Amino acid sequence: MLGPALRAMKEPSPTARLTLLASPAGALAAPLLPWVDEVIVWRSVWQDLGHLPFDPAREADLIADLRVRAFDAALIFTSFSQTPHAAGYACYQAGIPLRAGASKEFGGGVLSTELRGAPDDLHQAERNLKLVEAVGYPVRDRFLTVAIEDSARARARRVLAGVGIDPAAPWLLVHPGASASARRYPAVRWAEVATLLGERGWPVLLTGVEKERAEVERVAAGAPSAAMLIGETTMAEYAALVESAALVLCGNTLPMHLADATRTPVVVLYSGTDLESQWAPRSVPSRLLRVETPCHPCNLFACPIGLPCLDIAPERVVAEAEAMLVSGQALTPNPLSRCAGDGAPPGKPDRDGGEPPWPISPSPAHRERGLGGEGFSSATESALMPPSWSPPAPVQRIAVVQALGLGDFLCATPALRALRDRFPGVSLTFIGSPWAEEAIRRSSLVDRYLPFPGWPGIAEWPADPGRLDAFLAAARAERSDLAVQMHGSGAVSNGFLDALGASATLGFRPSDKPDARLSWSLPWIEDEPEPLRWLRLVATVGAEPGETRPAFPLLPTDEAAAARLLAPLASRTGSLVALHAGAKDPA
Structure with missing residues (x-):
């Protein structure tokens, strides 16, 4: 979790010497972090769970060692539940002038730089990055990586x-x-x-x-x-x-x-x-x-x-x-x-959205079933293609917002597939409703599901201010490269999309006038078929329209369960008709 922060410190100052003070277990990861020049292995009393003996002289030895090394700065990385002040005080005693940490409590002058206000639910990698940003380091890459020889x-x-x-x-x-x-x-x-x-x-x-x-x-x-x-x-x-x-x-x-x-x-x-x-x-x-x-x-x-x-x-x-x-x-x-030296580097490449490079014969056959609809004709495709627009930065993280039902999610799957084909290797987060959660989680088109936290004006999901604030703080810290609104006309939902703090935003707008809340928007057409609507939207960023049939993956366990349900009807002759009388909306 510390790798992105170490990388952010080392890249602008390649000659700076980074020393990692780590526990014996933590020190084992140091060979995977190429930005670390030296490791001090130490069982810290401020992380002890009651196993270390009472030995003030031992702690004095650590302070003396830090003083001899004459560090210019100490960045103290902690989790949401830890205090930086104990380690900060040791660094103060060692004469280290810059002492930075994320703090929730009063610590006097122990720290020279305090990061305040980091929410408890912030991702640990982001917590670490916020600290290095607080002391002035720019962050180019926020993702974990390791070096493997x-x-x-x-x-x-x-x-x-x-x-x-x-x-x-x-x-x-x-x-x-x-x-x-x-x-x-x-x-x-x-x-x-x-x-x-x-x-x-x-x-x-x-x-x-x-x-x-x-x-x-x-x-x-x-x-x-x-x-x-x-x-x-x-x-x-x-x-x-x-x-x-x-x-x-x-x-x-x-x-x-x-x-x-x-x-x-x-x-x-x-x-x-x-x-x-x-x-x-x-x-x-x-x-x-x-x-x-x-x-x-x-x-x-x-x-x-x-x-x-x-x-x-x-x-x-x-x-x-x-x-x-x-x-x-x-x-x-x-x-x-692949053996070393045979061409391309041995690191695992990003998914390219094509066929798996190995046959999947070790597993029973699976099928992704389509539901209705036909593919684009060339005339339909040319008529629906909107003006193109390029996001301002490389797209590695996409957030899609649609707090609707199961059928709505299925109608969005062709557009999700087009986005994945347009941006190979992208990490796609779907912010959706519990009504569609099961389908979202099983879809191979989605990497992560987040429950929609509610938003003022969206009646189905009343906003809980505390939950909403925490959700938006985490989203802004993560900062998606592209956020796409697939919820509706955008009259209300574009406000939520804007609040996510993504680098670029895309969605429909309720009128012909541009929507200042979005980076790019298209006018909403009321009677447009849902799968084609979302395909038209993502075509704006070059996601080419392809298969328009919604997709729902079926596993052998699903088919076995269906067979058990139908077994009592096996003796009947003729075709079966499925009748589903319900609907989410009583109207």
């Missing part, structure tokens, strides 16, 4: 081959452990997940560090077809394994962050200990699974009530994984299948 990739290839997994073929990494028991999906359920994936033909590697051996071995005992690797790699080699996996499955722990940094799709059993907005992947396709509970977020290390937030059926986990695998999101070219 070719030697680590070569070692990872050998490790995989040694446990019987072909490094050049798609395989899955499952990491059952986490430092806190409150963030661990039960071992017996991980075993079911690994078994189900193995039965579908996917090679599975179970991983863990030495202190997690008992947990991983319990999983392995219930999933004998899975390979197991415990504590046999360096951090760089483990990062190479994460990078090369077709998909990672884990809790909200280290592999989730490595997957984000290596652009490896990930399914996360995300416990209720923390807010997703604080730690979730931001630059990679991901599925975060959690049962809503009143105790969320608890910020506990151990759950006293049996982990109801992780009461998720293994079949659901496997369905989410397969939805990503068969969509091609989780089948990007494997960097371990």
